[in-house]
Amino acid sequence: MKYYSTNGQAPLATLEKAVVKGLAEDRGLYMPQTIKPLPREFFEQCDRMTFQEVACAVADSFFGEDVDADALHRIVCDTLSFDCPVVRVTDRTYSLELFHGPTLAFKDVGARFMARLLQYFIKDLKDSKEVNVLVATSGDTGSAVANGFLGVEGIRVYVLYPKGKVSPIQECQFTTLGRNITAIEVDGVFDDCQALVKSAFMDAELNARMRLTSANSINVARFLPQAFYYFWAYAQMKRLGLEQQLVCCVPSGNFGNICAALFGHRMGLPIKRFIAANNANDVFFQFLQTAQYCPRPSVQTLANAMDVGDPSNFARIWDLYGKSHEAVTALISGATYKDEDIARIMQECYRDTGYTLDPHGACGYQALKEGLREGETGFFCETAHPAKFKEKVDAILSADIAIPERLQAFMKGEKQSVPMSKQFADFKQYLMSR
Numbered sequence: 001m002k003y004y005s006t007n008g009q010a011p012l013a014t015l016e017k018a019v020v021k022g023l024a025e026d027r028g029l030y031m032p033q034t035i036k037p038l039p040r041e042f043f044e045q046c047d048r049m050t051f052q053e054v055a056c057a058v059a060d061s062f063f064g065e066d067v068d069a070d071a072l073h074r075i076v077c078d079t080l081s082f083d084c085p086v087v088r089v090t091d092r093t094y095s096l097e098l099f100h101g102p103t104l105a106f107k108d109v110g111a112r113f114m115a116r117l118l119q120y121f122i123k124d125l126k127d128s129k130e131v132n133v134l135v136a137t138s139g140d141t142g143s144a145v146a147n148g149f150l151g152v153e154g155i156r157v158y159v160l161y162p163k164g165k166v167s168p169i170q171e172c173q174f175t176t177l178g179r180n181i182t183a184i185e186v187d188g189v190f191d192d193c194q195a196l197v198k199s200a201f202m203d204a205e206l207n208a209r210m211r212l213t214s215a216n217s218i219n220v221a222r223f224l225p226q227a228f229y230y231f232w233a234y235a236q237m238k239r240l241g242l243e244q245q246l247v248c249c250v251p252s253g254n255f256g257n258i259c260a261a262l263f264g265h266r267m268g269l270p271i272k273r274f275i276a277a278n279n280a281n282d283v284f285f286q287f288l289q290t291a292q293y294c295p296r297p298s299v300q301t302l303a304n305a306m307d308v309g310d311p312s313n314f315a316r317i318w319d320l321y322g323k324s325h326e327a328v329t330a331l332i333s334g335a336t337y338k339d340e341d342i343a344r345i346m347q348e349c350y351r352d353t354g355y356t357l358d359p360h361g362a363c364g365y366q367a368l369k370e371g372l373r374e375g376e377t378g379f380f381c382e383t384a385h386p387a388k389f390k391e392k393v394d395a396i397l398s399a400d401i402a403i404p405e406r407l408q409a410f411m412k413g414e415k416q417s418v419p420m421s422k423q424f425a426d427f428k429q430y431l432m433s434r
């Protein structure tokens with residue numbers, strides 16, 4: 001399978017190149033040239049399959065041409081050693097809990113899969129240069145990537161995060177690991193971290209010296225495996241006899257997760273329509289209303305993993321639907337919620353159903369609840385465990401929610417990080433000296 005760039009100015013790439021490079025030369029995002037549908041029998045039988053079996057079928061369709069079948073099977077099984085249940089919240093509203101991975105984030109699947117696929121390709125690279133993964137994080141991505149890549153030979157990970165701006169639990173999840181993971185504490189905000197990473201990718205001297213790649217959802221190996229979730233959700237809804245007129249709602253920031261769901265749809269996944277839920281950073285919602293895509297600087301909200309002012313995967317969605325606003329809006333609708341809405345939604349849901357939403361999931365729950373039409377059943381993605389945002393959630397719900405053991409374990413380690421200014425010259429000098 002060949003991959004093309006959404007900007008159309010770069011040569012076609014192999015899967016290996018797309019994964020090792022991350023971004024195309026013209027700064028576009030890689031797209032597979034063909035998206036293979038799954039056979040009808042798959043959809044008939046999927047409710048009797050395990051999560052791993054479902055995921056293997058999906059992975060084979062994406063990557064089967066380019067990765068040896070046994071290796072791909074091992075990569076998938078190594079990635080999915082946990083469950084992600086569909087939980088009933090109201091009669092027609094179900095929560096797809098994507099937070100049962102090692103760091104309790106849905107990004108665990110993409111991060112782990114990418115780590116293993118990168119490792120598979122590295123052994124074929126002609127020189128023995130290490131691959132250096134740079135990742136800027138406002139919290140969740142850093143922990144998922146650090147844990148996904150922990151101990152993977154031949155790969156070194158640098159997690160750049162803004163000093164004092166990530167939650168204490170999140171900070172522990174990537175600063176206490178050691179081994180091939182280095183945490184860099186930047187004296188600045190998230191945008192400064194992102195700017196340092198982008199400058200590093202564009203710096204010729206640095207790139208001649210070391211092999212650099214990104215583990216953000218621009219990487220095909222990071223975002224595509226998230227499609228596993230949606231086939232699995234369908235299978236579980238079918239098991240419950242609720243697969244007719246199914247609506248899928250995804251709280252979205254960089255739009256990697258919903259983009260994977262849309263790839264699933266293109267592969268024949270029988271979901272009727274999609275809802276993208278935004279917080280106050282609602283560039284995509286505005287695009288749906290006006291047909292104008294106008295990126296703007298992000299603002300900080302309660303659902304901080306969705307604080308994105310220029311969602312990178314918009315380019316993929318735009319490309320997938322032939323740059324037609326009409327085609328996009330025929331399948332996808334949107335919703336947007338301010339912080340005060342999010343708090344109220346969390347309170348109402350807790351009061352009326354007993355279900356504890358995190359601020360991200362709250363946007364998804366409400367968008368689905370308001371958007372469902374006669375005869376439809378829907379599921380929304382609950383993208384983070386509420387305990388990851390314990391201080392906020394406790395305050396909003398006047399509760400004291402329990403911290404799962406897995407999260408507590410991270411908090412016992414010793415914090416190690418490299419202090420860094422927000423000047424690129426300092427960051428470059430640091431990388432060059434490694």
Ligand SMILES: *Cc1c(COP(=O)(O)O)cnc(C)c1O
Nearest residue numbers: 140253254255256257305383384
């Ligand atoms: C990353 C993240 C999102 C947004 O996902 P995208 O793929 O960037 O749209 C939503 N919720 C949580 C908790 C996240 O960590």
